């Protein structure tokens with residue numbers, strides 16, 4: 531798969547996930563298989579203001595190639611300045627723009643997944659990003675629209691092609707769906723038909739390599755973006771790489787065993803070793819053990835999903851306050867316990883919303899040129 535001048539193989543992308551896809555988690559995923567591994571979302575205003583916390587988030591391991599940054603911004607000028615800074619200061623090899631965030635405090639101000647409704651604002655942001663990117667490929671990630679009555683993805687796709695974007699990732703849900711229901715893969719097929727000039731990446735509800743192969747077969751998309759399926763499960767990237775190789779050789783079906791050959795099925799002992807490594811890498815990255823162990827707590831349930839582990843030990847692991855405490859708990863796990871059946875099931879957020887909060891009159895004129903205030907970039911928590 532080609533994203534501008536970047537060759538990406540296998541055509542598999544780790545979805546940007548705020549609070550998750552930092553350098554330590556990306557390292558664990560990259561070790562399993564190739565692809566593109568996008569960092570946590572960075573807001574453009576904070577970047578151009580050289581906010582210290584934001585600059586710290588742009589951390590790549592020296593072995594990380596290509597380095598991929600996701601930006602979120604609402605003002606064409608600020609987005610352009612942020613992209614120029616990345617290009618001129620060689621901060622990354624690829625820039626993705628996030629237009630999928632469904633969080634009320636963001637959409638209420640016209641940001642995130644509310645933004646593509648304003649076609650001319652979207653166009654201006656993409657134009658400034660591409661114009662300032664030099665040779666870096668710029669891609670965009672979006673949802674289908676605000677709700678079923680206000681779909682925007684086909685217009686947004688055409689605008690992206692006209693403005694020189696290198697690829698488009700579509701999460702097959704509207705903003706109002708949040709993470710509820712199932713992703714509509716047909717919309718990915720429709721976008722692929724409408725936007726044949728550049729790669730289309732399908733996103734939503736890939737829980738196994740077989741799901742990824744099925745999405746590519748059913749929609750014709752050029753690659754896949756995997757988010758919640760790899761939470762607590764970096765091994766999924768080994769399955770995805772094997773399945774893509776198999777497919778290239780013409781041998782792959784959409785059944786897991788046909789599409790990927792041997793599947794990565796670590797024992798609980800191997801899972802525990804990865805958990806310890808993850809927490810240790812976080813401590814090195816943050817330079818603060820307590821912060822790292824606290825941040826790691828959210829991963830514990832995902833890593834242990836499906837395994838037989840007593841409630842008390844689970845609780846102790848999820849409330850550890852030091853690496854030593856975490857190690858002590860991990861040592862109590864049964865290392866020989868095999869990978870459980872039925873793990874290829876939804877994990878992470880799964881809830882819908884009842885409505886999308888928008889600025890007053892937002893839906894009145896899709897072509898109005900309006901730039902949301904700077905507060906549309908505050909406290910964003912992803913897509």
Ligand SMILES: Cc1cc2nc3c(=O)[nH]c(=O)nc-3n(C[C@H](O)[C@H](O)[C@H](O)COP(=O)(O)O)c2cc1C
Pocket residue numbers: 545546547548549550570571600628629630631671701733734735736755756757758759878879911912913
């Ligand atoms: C905890 C979390 C944080 C996320 N943060 C971002 C983000 O910063 N940027 C973005 O474009 N999408 C973000 N997303 C959305 C994912 O990238 C992805 O589009 C979504 O989870 C659907 O894919 P999946 O079904 O494979 O999980 C986030 C999702 C989750 C669960």
